[in-house]
Amino acid sequence: MNNTENVSSFNRVNIQSNMKDQKTFKVFIVEDDLWYSSMLEYYLLLNPDYVIQKFDTAKSFLAKLHEKPDVVTLDYSLPDMNGDLLLAQVRESSPDTKVIIISGQEEVKVALDLLKKGAYDYIVKDEDAKDRLWNTINHLRETVELKQEIETLKEEVTRKYDFSNAIIGHSQPIMRVFSMMEKAAKTNITVSITGETGTGKELVAKSIHYNSPRKQQRFVAVNVAAIPRDLLETELFGHEKGAFTGAISRRIGKFEEASKGTFFLDEIGELDINMQAKLLRTLQEKEIIRVGSNEVVKIDVRIIVATHRNLLEMVRAGTFREDLYYRLLGLPINLPPLRERENDVLIIAKYFIDQFCKENCLNGKNLTTDAKKKLLNHSFPGNVRELKSVIELACVMAEDQDIQAEHLNVMSQNAISDFVMKDVTLKEFTTKLIQYYLDKYNYDVLKVARKLDVGKSTIYRMIQNKEVFVNKKFSLEGSFLN
Template sequence: MKPHILIIDDDIDFINDFSLVLDEEYKCSFALNGHDAISLIQDSVPDVILLDLMLGNEDNGLELLNKLQKVEDVPVIMVTDYASVQTAVEALKLGASDYISKTTNLTELKILIEKTINQKILKNHALSLEEQLNKDYKTIIGESEAIKDVYYKIKLYANTDSTILITGESGVGKELVARQVHFFSNRKMFPFVAINCAAIPRELLESELFGHEKGAFTGADKRKIGKFELASSGTIFLDEISELDPNAQVKLLRVIQEKEFERIGGNNTIKSNVRIIAATNKNLFHLVKENKFREDLFYRLDVLPINVPPLRARKGDIPILVNHFIAKACEEMKISLKSISDNAMDILINYDWPGNIRELQNFITRAVILSEGNKITINDLDMNLNSTDKDLFDFDIEKIPSTWEEMDQLRKEVADQASRKVERLYLQRLLDRFEGNITKAAEHAGINRTNLHKMIRKCGL
């Protein structure tokens, strides 16, 4: 379905000109006055409104802007022949999303509309995220001193605009920390845009971040708005920042220093107003010494550091996390709340959790599904944890099959679990060999980079 644009203007020629340009990509409707506009909005809420500041009747554009926002929360772009800084500021203060002149290039108008619609989508997502954060993640979960320090820094750093560098192993919750910073900041009602720099092919990453113009390269059949534009006034989270290639590093450095950039293939300089939070599971300082990461960019990113400790360094938080994930899984599955036996909890506390929070959550979800009663016991735990490293499996004697059919089923289950464990060990050693470099690991293994990233996440690494 095409996005819906409502044009409010008493100039029929202007309406016809704009409709002609926009009709191909948008559904256009129009109103000649405020009364008709409000009636149209009550019948069908548009995605964007183009409002003439100086309507040639009893309506005043600024007054109508105020009325429209009481009817529906729709982004409004003010349009006029009489552009001035004063009226622009006044319109923006009243809630207009942007401001253009009727002499604006129509191509630029289309870019502005596209950007406004994308920001509306992200704003709705941000509101949904806020509700979810209020429901599930009012605080980072845990009571250990290590995690209290993380939470203290989140609150301390939230209302500054300085860049933050979050470090920690895979699975510790670096993105959750970034979202918490955004949630507690004065930017929380604007978009939070996350991008995993390792999950996108290097030749496409710069386009994802900064966008491109039509025809900028082979396959660029239309203009693309980049993540930095979509995150305008909000926060952009750059996960696995170490995977940025040299060109993207230079461009990111310019955004941080000059707060501006150009789309690939474009000549127009775009001003940037975003809070940048980066994250990595690598030691960027070591990469700088190896000439694999720009030193100036490293120091620009590492203004406010937050290190998220691995789960093995805060074992006292494991019972709290386990009970939280059990409750969460039961709620999502719409089943009665389950508990966990002391013996089962002891096993979870004593395990090192190399995949950290992500591995623990996946494990608990699996245990909730597999447990038959209202209490999760040792027998419900993944056998990989209910054993030592020297043994793959350690079966309860009561689980030894009594029929060949049961034996056949058990053999399949054992083979599947053994395969998963071997796959996990293989991936762990592969990542260790290449120091977590997804690109080099994928090339060595002969695996597509994106597929390897999915396998790593699936195994909780």
């Protein structure tokens, strides 16, 4: 056994012993010149992550092709099979395997023909061949790993936007939303999402996309309300060079960016009446025309729209086109406000606590009983977005593992009007009103009694019966004992 074979054997043993701990890259060398194949093997094994197998005939190589190597270096002039035919068989049986032709032929026509037939590269057998092969395979490996990382990220995104992971809660209203989302994900039907600000409309749209057949393609979102009206047309449809002052080059619009994927139009109720007509035509004809062009561009996108406004009322008022309304309606999904989702507020709060503590390297925290009651008694006009903000602040304010009611800053200036608008009994309204003033005036019972013109005994009784809550001990005279 010569030195080259000794080194190769030593390297092979080391590689096999470490395969469990390393990310390997499988390379097959198909070469009938045994000295040349050993030279290539020795050179490639300088990278310990490469696993090499050598074959001196096409037959022996094809018998192992089911192992799906990452790369094959293929001698074009094998004794038992034509190089063209062998390349075709590799392309058919293992399409992800990259084939590098290594040949003594220097004819450009042959090289170009093989590249057209699917070869990744063509290397002439000369003194630079091994260096070129080394560089080519290293580049290939980086490309394959990048592709694998992209696929992994896509899988992670899909898991992230799994319905049960993306939308947290177990209440009946949210279960109905899950049911509608599942129906939406199975087809390309247009989806219209309605709900108050902060209920998670874009999250629902992304979840539908990443659970649909289009999940491998792009999800493109545009907030109509955030783009000036005079810029919206070029944002959606793109423009040609010179279409207007400042258009120094062609720009692809969002519709084209979303090709084969999903296009999410948020706050669709803010769309200008003139743009509504152009959007309607786009949806009907499935084509767009860039600003400054006469060229028609066909599009294939799935449309999801969202709004916090009542589009049907806008149709009746003449501010939203009726024909566009019915074109966009598709499968309607209404997101319930947080106040109508029963105990979901506590489940979501716990999720936000754990997430914030993990991201900020804090010890775990828990809501006390009084804190939970305070959350349940709040109407959350800002919905989930407001809850997240409240919880993150509470995590910062709580000095130990317990989040107390006093750490929850939930009473907004509009709190009274919020629960006045709800359907509540007189007793419920009275309880919420007194709770609001207790929080506002730092639990000074006498001051609250004077403000509301009620007897202090009424408030004491409500505190004793746990109808309202305070976060400090107090005397019967209404002063607090710290």
